[in-house]
Amino acid sequence: MKVAKFGGSSLADGPQLKRVFEIVSADPQRQIIVVSAPxxxxxxxxxVTDLLIEYARAVITDRDYRDIVQQIKNRYxxxxKYFELTEIDLTDIDQQIDHLAQKHYRSFDYLFAAFCAHGEYLNAQLIAKAFTHQGLPARFVDPKTLGFLVDDHPRNATLLEDSYQTMxxxxLxxxxxxxxxxxFGYTTNGDMATFSRGGSDITGAIMARAFQADLYENFTDVSAIYAANPKLVDxxxxxxxxxxxxxxxxxxAGFAVxxxxxxxxxxxxxxxxNIKNTNRPDDPGTMILPRQAIQNTRPVTGIANSNRFAxxxxxxxxxxxxxxxxILEILSQYGLxxxxxxxxxxxxTIILDKSLTNQEQIDHVLAAIQExxxxxxxxWIPNYGIIMIVGEGMRNRVGAMTxxxxxxxxxxxxxxxxxQGASEISIMLGIQPELAAEAVQAIYHNLFQ
Amino acid sequence: MKVAKFGGSSLADGPQLKRVFEIVSADPQRQIIVVSAPxxxxxxxxxVTDLLIEYARAVITDRDYRDIVQQIKNRYxxxxKYFELTEIDLTDIDQQIDHLAQKHYRSFDYLFAAFCAHGEYLNAQLIAKAFTHQGLPARFVDPKTLGFLVDDHPRNATLLEDSYQTMxxxxLxxxxxxxxxxxFGYTTNGDMATFSRGGSDITGAIMARAFQADLYENFTDVSAIYAANPKLVDxxxxxxxxxxxxxxxxxxAGFAVxxxxxxxxxxxxxxxxNIKNTNRPDDPGTMILPRQAIQNTRPVTGIANSNRFAxxxxxxxxxxxxxxxxILEILSQYGLxxxxxxxxxxxxTIILDKSLTNQEQIDHVLAAIQExxxxxxxxWIPNYGIIMIVGEGMRNRVGAMTxxxxxxxxxxxxxxxxxQGASEISIMLGIQPELAAEAVQAIYHNLFQ
Structure with missing residues (x-):
C-alpha cells in the first residue's frame, strides 16, 4: 500500500487534477491520497488558502466578505465543473464556506486555523466526489473519523502520539x-488546528506511518530534488x-520542496x-531512505541556502x-x-527563524536582555544568511571544510x-545575505564540477 | 604608579625572592606588590598551597597533621632565614599556621578556602618583614583593611563591585x-573566600583598576607569551x-600564563x-593593551589548545x-x-570545563536528560580537545578559515x-585530543612560517 500526497500546484485546476486522477488510477496500491488546497x-x-485568510480577516474586522467568498466558491x-459535477453536487461545499463566518471559535487563532484548514477540507470532499464521478470510487475521510488528534497549538500543532494507535x-x-x-487535525476539544504552512507533507508522512505504507509518494511540480537551488545554479x-x-x-535550510x-x-x-513530479510521473524522482539503504556515498549531497533567519x-x-x-528564559517568556x-x-549569537517572530516580541526581548x-x-541583525552543506559522506571525512x-x-x-560538528553530516555557514547566491555557486562548482 | 604581581615560582625560595626584592627596589613606581604563595x-x-590542602584534609578527617604543619612552617x-629574619620574627606566622586547625568554619568549603588563602596571606606578611629588614620599608595590607569584599562562593568568588569605591x-x-x-578576599560575613586557582592574577588586576595604576606588571617565569605552546612547537x-x-x-583556551x-x-x-620574567626583568615581555593602542595587525596572534574540556x-x-x-535548567539544577x-x-553538544565538574554531577545530569x-x-565524551586560533586580524578577513x-x-x-563567528577574533576547533599537538603544529607552521 502506498500513500500519495499531492501539493497545491498539482491540484490548482481541473486539468491538473485530471493528471492526479490518472496517477492514482494507474496504481491500485495508491490507496491513501492526501491532498492540499488548490x-x-x-x-x-x-x-485558496490565501483567499481563506483574507476571508477570515474580513470576518474578524467586520468587513464585507461577499466578493472573497464568491472567489473561493468559484475555485472549487x-x-x-471540469469533472462534470453538477451545481447540486457542490451545494454542500458552498454551504460550508458560508457557514465558516457564522461559527463560534475559541480564539482568533482557532478561527484562522479553521478557515485555513477548510482549503484542504473542502478540496478533499470535492476530489472524492470528482474521482467517484469519473468511475474511481473514492471515499472522503475527515481526520476526525481517523482519530487524528493534535495538541492545543492552533496554528503550529503537533500530532498526539496516541493517535497512531487509534488510526x-x-x-482500509x-x-x-x-x-x-x-x-490539519483536531484538538481533543474538537477544534481544527493546523500544522505550520506546507504541513500537508506532515499529514502524508503521518498517514504513511499509521498505515505502515510500503512507500510515501510526495507529488510536487519538480522532477527531483536538486543538489542546489536551480534559481542560483544552472x-x-x-x-x-x-x-x-x-x-x-x-x-x-531552504529546500522548500x-x-x-x-x-x-x-x-x-x-x-x-519518493519525491515525484505530477506532470512527469514516469521520472524516477528522488528517493529518501534509511541510511543503510543508500548505496553510493558522495562527500556532499546538497547545498541549501535560506534567507529566513535573523x-x-x-x-x-x-x-x-x-x-x-x-537569556533563554527571557526568550521563553516572550514565546520566542x-x-x-x-x-x-x-x-x-542567537539565530532566529523570522517567520516565527514578530517585531513586538523582538523589541520586548531586546529590552529585557538589555535590562x-x-x-x-x-x-539586532534583521537578515542573517545561512548556507548549509549536507552530506552523509562528511562523517569524519578529512578535508570537508577545506x-x-x-x-x-x-x-x-x-x-x-x-x-560544524554538532551535526556530523552538515556544515552551516553564516554569510552576508547579499553574497549568499555567489557563495552557493562557488561551493557548488568546487564540489560538483 | 605600578602594580607588580609575582607568581609562586618567583617566590619559591630566598634567592628567588631576592630577585623580586631587586625588581621592586629598582623602580619606586612599583608601589603595590601582589604576591602568590611560595x-x-x-x-x-x-x-605551599598544596601542602595547605593536605593540612586541611588531615584536619577534617582527624588525622595527625604535625608533620605537614612542620613542612609548611619550614617553607616560610x-x-x-635567607633574609636574616630571626625566629622571633617568624613566631607570628607559626602561630597562625597552628591556629588554622583550631578555628571554626562556616562549612568545609570555607575551611578549604581559608587554609588555601593562608599560602598568600602568610607569604605577604613574611615578604613585608623581609623587605623592611633589607632596608626597603614595606607594609603588609590585609585585603580586609582595603575593603576587598567578594560574594559567597567560598572557592570561586567574584569581587563585589562596590569594593572598588571602598578601595x-x-x-597610598x-x-x-x-x-x-x-x-582571596573576604565575604561580608568576614570569611576568607578565594578566586579559582591561579587567582592572584585577578587580585593584581583588581588592585591596578582600584588604584588606577599606569601599568600592571605580571611577573612570571617566562620572558614572553608565545604564539603557540613551546612544548608543542619548537x-x-x-x-x-x-x-x-x-x-x-x-x-x-589553554595559555595558562x-x-x-x-x-x-x-x-x-x-x-x-606587561607580562614579564622575574629571572630576566630587562626582557620587554608581552604588552596587553586596548585594541586602539596596537599598531601592527597580523592575521593570527596565537594558537592555544586545551585538554580541560569534556x-x-x-x-x-x-x-x-x-x-x-x-536541558539548561537541568544543568543549572545540578550546579553544572x-x-x-x-x-x-x-x-x-554541550561542552564543559572538566575542572568545574565531578562525576556525580555528570551522572545526575545524564540521567535527568535521559528521563x-x-x-x-x-x-558522554570525557575528553574533548579544543584548539583556539586567535587574532584581531581575523575580523572580517577573507580566507582565515582556509x-x-x-x-x-x-x-x-x-x-x-x-x-567561528560568535567571536569575531577567534575560531574554535574540536579535535580528537590525541591529535591536538599535531594539529597545533600544522596550523602554526602554515600561519607563522
Missing part, C-alpha cells in the same frame, strides 16, 4: 481509495537518493519517501556564568523560540559564522 | 610599598603586543598589562522546540555550568567541531 494556476494567481466550482484500528478495505485532507545535478537526515537538514518536520514520522515508521548578537564579559540560561546559539567566550543582562553590546571554504576565499567572500 | 623550588617540589622559615578611598603615601596577598614566536580580548581568548578572568578589571580600568552529545528529532531550555553549546537541527528529554542518542583548515587536511586530521 494552489496557484499561474504565477500571479492567489492560492471550476474544478468540479491503526481504522480498517482492499482496493479502497481514501481522500484525506492534509495540513542545471544542478538531480539527487537520485538521499537519507532521511540529509533531507531534513536540507529542508530546514519537502517540509522538514514531515521527515520524522517517515523515520519513525522507516517508510521510504539574529541577536550580544557581547558581555564573563557571559558563561549563568547568563545564557537567563530560537534556532541556534553559537557562543564565544564573551559573545553569543537583565546589561551586555556591553547588543545588536573544500567548502577554499572556493569562498577565492571568491573573496568572508564568513560571518561557521558551525 | 611555589615549587624544583620540578618534584610541592607548592627557609625564606625568612579607592585607601590612601608617596613612595610607600604595600605588600598585598593575592588569590621556538615559537614571542608575542610583543596583543589586545585584551586576544589574551582573554588565549587564556581561556595569565588567568582569563584577570583581564576583565584591566579592561574596565583600561590598564596596560562534552555531552545528544541527538533528538525536533530538538529546537524548547528542549534546549529544559557549561562553556559552549553548538547545535545542529537535531543535535546538541526528561528522551533523546534518540545520549553520549588557512587554518588546509594544513589539517594535508595532515589527514579530521575536525570534530568548528565554531
Amino acid at each position: 494552489g496557484k494556476r499561474q504565477e500571479d494567481d492567489t492560492k 466550482h471550476e474544478i468540479g 491503526a484500528e481504522f480498517e 478495505a482492499v482496493g479502497e481509495r481514501l481522500i484525506v485532507p492534509g495540513f 542545471h544542478p545535478q538531480a539527487i537520485a537518493q538521499m537519507t532521511y537526515d540529509e533531507m531534513r537538514e536540507l529542508s530546514y 519537502f517540509h522538514d518536520e514531515a521527515i520524522i514520522p517517515a523515520i519513525q515508521g522507516q517508510i521510504p519517501i 539574529a541577536i548578537y550580544l557581547h558581555r564579559y564573563l557571559l558563561n556564568k549563568d547568563f545564557t540560561r537567563q 523560540s530560537y534556532e541556534h546559539m553559537p557562543s564565544g567566550i564573551d559573545d553569543l 537583565q543582562i546589561q551586555p556591553d553590546e547588543l545588536k 573544500d567548502i571554504v577554499t572556493p569562498l576565499k577565492e571568491a573573496g567572500i568572508s564568513l560571518q559564522m561557521v558551525n | 611555589g615549587k623550588r624544583q620540578e618534584d617540589d610541592t607548592k 622559615h627557609e625564606i625568612g 579607592a578611598e585607601f590612601e 603615601a608617596v613612595g610607600e610599598r604595600l605588600i598585598v596577598p593575592g588569590f 621556538h615559537p614566536q614571542a608575542i610583543a603586543q596583543m589586545t585584551y580580548d586576544e589574551m582573554r581568548e588565549l587564556s581561556y 595569565f588567568h582569563d578572568e584577570a583581564i576583565i578589571p584591566a579592561i574596565q580600568g583600561q590598564i596596560p598589562i 562534552a555531552i552529545y545528544l541527538h533528538r528529532y525536533l530538538l529546537n522546540k524548547d528542549f534546549t531550555r529544559q 555550568s557549561y562553556e559552549h553549546m553548538p547545535s545542529g537541527i537535531d543535535d546538541l 526528561q528529554i528522551q533523546p534518540d542518542e545520549l553520549k 588557512d587554518i583548515v588546509t594544513p589539517l587536511k594535508e595532515a589527514g586530521i579530521s575536525l570534530q567541531m568548528v565554531n
Whole structure:
C-alpha cells in the first residue's frame, strides 16, 4: 500500500487534477491520497488558502466578505465543473464556506486555523466526489473519523502520539481509495488546528506511518530534488537518493520542496519517501531512505541556502556564568523560540527563524536582555544568511571544510559564522545575505564540477 | 604608579625572592606588590598551597597533621632565614599556621578556602618583614583593611563591585610599598573566600583598576607569551603586543600564563598589562593593551589548545522546540555550568570545563536528560580537545578559515567541531585530543612560517 500526497500546484485546476486522477488510477496500491488546497494556476494567481485568510480577516474586522467568498466558491466550482459535477453536487461545499463566518471559535487563532484548514477540507470532499464521478470510487475521510488528534497549538500543532494507535484500528478495505485532507487535525476539544504552512507533507508522512505504507509518494511540480537551488545554479545535478537526515537538514535550510518536520514520522515508521513530479510521473524522482539503504556515498549531497533567519548578537564579559540560561528564559517568556546559539567566550549569537517572530516580541526581548543582562553590546541583525552543506559522506571525512571554504576565499567572500560538528553530516555557514547566491555557486562548482 | 604581581615560582625560595626584592627596589613606581604563595623550588617540589590542602584534609578527617604543619612552617622559615629574619620574627606566622586547625568554619568549603588563602596571606606578611629588614620599608595590607569584599562562593568568588569605591578611598603615601596577598578576599560575613586557582592574577588586576595604576606588571617565569605552546612547537614566536580580548581568548583556551578572568578589571580600568620574567626583568615581555593602542595587525596572534574540556552529545528529532531550555535548567539544577553549546537541527553538544565538574554531577545530569528529554542518542565524551586560533586580524578577513583548515587536511586530521563567528577574533576547533599537538603544529607552521 502506498500513500500519495499531492501539493497545491498539482491540484490548482481541473486539468491538473485530471493528471492526479490518472496517477492514482494507474496504481491500485495508491490507496491513501492526501491532498492540499488548490494552489496557484499561474504565477500571479492567489492560492485558496490565501483567499481563506483574507476571508477570515474580513470576518474578524467586520468587513464585507461577499466578493472573497464568491472567489473561493468559484475555485472549487471550476474544478468540479471540469469533472462534470453538477451545481447540486457542490451545494454542500458552498454551504460550508458560508457557514465558516457564522461559527463560534475559541480564539482568533482557532478561527484562522479553521478557515485555513477548510482549503484542504473542502478540496478533499470535492476530489472524492470528482474521482467517484469519473468511475474511481473514492471515499472522503475527515481526520476526525481517523482519530487524528493534535495538541492545543492552533496554528503550529503537533500530532498526539496516541493517535497512531487509534488510526491503526481504522480498517482500509482492499482496493479502497481514501481522500484525506492534509495540513490539519483536531484538538481533543474538537477544534481544527493546523500544522505550520506546507504541513500537508506532515499529514502524508503521518498517514504513511499509521498505515505502515510500503512507500510515501510526495507529488510536487519538480522532477527531483536538486543538489542546489536551480534559481542560483544552472542545471544542478538531480539527487537520485538521499537519507532521511540529509533531507531534513536540507529542508530546514531552504529546500522548500519537502517540509522538514514531515521527515520524522517517515523515520519513525522507516517508510521510504519518493519525491515525484505530477506532470512527469514516469521520472524516477528522488528517493529518501534509511541510511543503510543508500548505496553510493558522495562527500556532499546538497547545498541549501535560506534567507529566513535573523539574529541577536550580544557581547558581555564573563557571559558563561549563568547568563545564557537567563537569556533563554527571557526568550521563553516572550514565546520566542530560537534556532541556534553559537557562543564565544564573551559573545553569543542567537539565530532566529523570522517567520516565527514578530517585531513586538523582538523589541520586548531586546529590552529585557538589555535590562537583565546589561551586555556591553547588543545588536539586532534583521537578515542573517545561512548556507548549509549536507552530506552523509562528511562523517569524519578529512578535508570537508577545506573544500567548502577554499572556493569562498577565492571568491573573496568572508564568513560571518561557521558551525560544524554538532551535526556530523552538515556544515552551516553564516554569510552576508547579499553574497549568499555567489557563495552557493562557488561551493557548488568546487564540489560538483 | 605600578602594580607588580609575582607568581609562586618567583617566590619559591630566598634567592628567588631576592630577585623580586631587586625588581621592586629598582623602580619606586612599583608601589603595590601582589604576591602568590611560595611555589615549587624544583620540578618534584610541592607548592605551599598544596601542602595547605593536605593540612586541611588531615584536619577534617582527624588525622595527625604535625608533620605537614612542620613542612609548611619550614617553607616560610627557609625564606625568612635567607633574609636574616630571626625566629622571633617568624613566631607570628607559626602561630597562625597552628591556629588554622583550631578555628571554626562556616562549612568545609570555607575551611578549604581559608587554609588555601593562608599560602598568600602568610607569604605577604613574611615578604613585608623581609623587605623592611633589607632596608626597603614595606607594609603588609590585609585585603580586609582595603575593603576587598567578594560574594559567597567560598572557592570561586567574584569581587563585589562596590569594593572598588571602598578601595579607592585607601590612601597610598608617596613612595610607600604595600605588600598585598593575592588569590582571596573576604565575604561580608568576614570569611576568607578565594578566586579559582591561579587567582592572584585577578587580585593584581583588581588592585591596578582600584588604584588606577599606569601599568600592571605580571611577573612570571617566562620572558614572553608565545604564539603557540613551546612544548608543542619548537621556538615559537614571542608575542610583543596583543589586545585584551586576544589574551582573554588565549587564556581561556589553554595559555595558562595569565588567568582569563584577570583581564576583565584591566579592561574596565583600561590598564596596560606587561607580562614579564622575574629571572630576566630587562626582557620587554608581552604588552596587553586596548585594541586602539596596537599598531601592527597580523592575521593570527596565537594558537592555544586545551585538554580541560569534556562534552555531552545528544541527538533528538525536533530538538529546537524548547528542549534546549529544559536541558539548561537541568544543568543549572545540578550546579553544572557549561562553556559552549553548538547545535545542529537535531543535535546538541554541550561542552564543559572538566575542572568545574565531578562525576556525580555528570551522572545526575545524564540521567535527568535521559528521563526528561528522551533523546534518540545520549553520549558522554570525557575528553574533548579544543584548539583556539586567535587574532584581531581575523575580523572580517577573507580566507582565515582556509588557512587554518588546509594544513589539517594535508595532515589527514579530521575536525570534530568548528565554531567561528560568535567571536569575531577567534575560531574554535574540536579535535580528537590525541591529535591536538599535531594539529597545533600544522596550523602554526602554515600561519607563522
